[in-house]
Amino acid sequence: MYRPSTDPCIFLHGEAEDWPRLLGEDLVKELIKRFRHVARDLDDFIKYALENPQAVYVGLAGLKVGGRFRQDWAAYVGLGYVSPNYRTQWPFVENGVELDVRIQVSPCFLLSRLDREVVYIWRNRAATIFKWVSQLPRHKPLEVFRRAFPLELRELARSRGYAWVAWTRWRDRRNKHLAEWLYWLDTGRLPHIDYLVRRCGAASCTKIGGAESLYKLAGSYVVG
């Protein structure tokens, strides 16, 4: 039985040095063994997983996982399901800003098998995404979404900080999922995993840059 120190979201996390550290050498070896037909080493496998996130669960059948994240892994290995909830505990940044962007699912949800219920959750909780893409990309979603997300929205996160975005509102909810998306699109890494390895501290995630002019570009998404 493997005892990884992270949830299955790591399959969307492009930083190779974090994998053995969080999954353990044994699990990394097992993954490469199971995906030997597409990956010669860890770098190959990370590339494959990032490009084909909805196919990874197929090759994990029968994997025994325990530890703190066992329930997340059991749902993923057994059902191909990853929760749409946000994972990152964003440091509080006071702001009263409302963004007209409805993305209330985490990028980790890209790993979920696209059955009818999952598609409904995407359409219902991340309706804004479908203004930018006609359907959910099954292949290279990171590249597709990097092109699809409006630049002004991405600049908003870079200039004000991801935590600032996380504490803006969509109606009565916070935009914590959206902040995870923007962080992932910029870095290819997931913020909660960066927190786990202490790469993303409160300061670097909340720092307000000086790009005020770029912030003005995002005016179309700011409500009120």
Added chain:
Amino acid sequence: MSLVSQVRERLGVEWELVWRPPPPGVFLLKEEYLTKAEAVENICARGDTPVVYIVVYIGDVVVVYGRVKPAPAKCPVATFSKKFPVGKAREAVRALIDYALEVDKIPVFQLNPDVLRYADLCHLFPLVCDDPVEVISHVKKSREVSVRRPKGQAGDVFTLLVQVLKEKVDLDPAYLEIVKKVVEDPERLRACYV
């Protein structure tokens, strides 16, 4: 010749036959194209027609080809299986696909794209995998072909149909989904008009 004998002959002797439902695994076909077990049980009640599944094992990974959701309780169920070494996922899934497409004549759009991606077979079925780059290159190719073809020669209904559908898809890419539905199940189209 019985159905089971036909399947055995097509697959070869190295496939093991057991008279029980397949183990849990991922299906080769999309879930929406699997017939409900209850619907088949009524047919079984009229005779002894078995329900056949073909299974490949790739280490712990189990890929199942069958056209009925498992498992109809009132039907005899035959499961053919073969073990492939880890690392031979491509060959294993290809064996199932060959059977499904060549013997059962399953439309390619019924294949589960997750399984194709897992087995790294998307280069063979790019439209099923919805790879945008591949789809665009196919559309470009079909446009080049249509430009080279002299106009006004073929007056048959199929040429007209292709032309109408192409115009529709050019105007609205979402229309491709409707075309796909027709390809997946042409009988549905007949039901609309006959």
